Amino acid sequence: MKELRIIVATDKNGVIGINGTLPWKIPEDFQYFLDKTAGQICIAGRLGYYDKIYQKDNRKPIIISKTIFPDVPTVGSLTEAISLAEKMDGDIYICGGQKIYEEAILLAETRPTRLLITIIDKEYEGDRYFPEWRHLPWRQVWSKKSLYKNVKFTFYEFVLNNDK
């Protein structure tokens, strides 16, 4: 069973998006996402599949949608996406949006999971949120503080070791 890697950036209140896009422009965080996911399996909801990044750098996208996309593996649920990803080469990154993250956090209790979360130390207006996650027994394995135009943010990596 492969580890699930949930990758997300949130503001201090859990905001992840507004009007179909990110509420912030933080190049270092975007580059971090690109570096981590290059060459890997990226599971994303249809709306999060908004630009071409998933088709670049040998990423292997799996889209969750009721609509079938011509050149991209498309499935109807997160569990189907994970089953498909288990048969492919590469690490499994869960790339949102809101509902996908909610389901991934529920699944985290049942299988090995890593959370790569960037927390931006600022409040943004938003209409999409990352779910509550701090109740799970995460172990922090890495962090790095950074700054962009007076906005502080911290990269964190947590793991959950479930024996199931």
Ligand SMILES: NC(=O)c1ccc[n+]([C@@H]2O[C@H](COP(=O)([O-])OP(=O)(O)OC[C@H]3O[C@@H](n4cnc5c(N)ncnc54)[C@H](OP(=O)(O)O)[C@@H]3O)[C@@H](O)[C@H]2O)c1
């Ligand atoms: N800050 C971050 O790290 C981050 C990461 C990702 C996204 N975002 C932001 O989040 C927003 C986009 O996310 P979103 O939550 O609006 O949409 P989304 O999850 O990317 O896409 C929603 C669509 O995905 C499909 N879908 C989602 N969950 C499903 C499920 N459980 N079963 C079947 N289909 C499912 C449906 O497609 P169909 O309607 O085609 O069936 C649904 O309409 C944007 O603002 C984006 O910038 C932020």
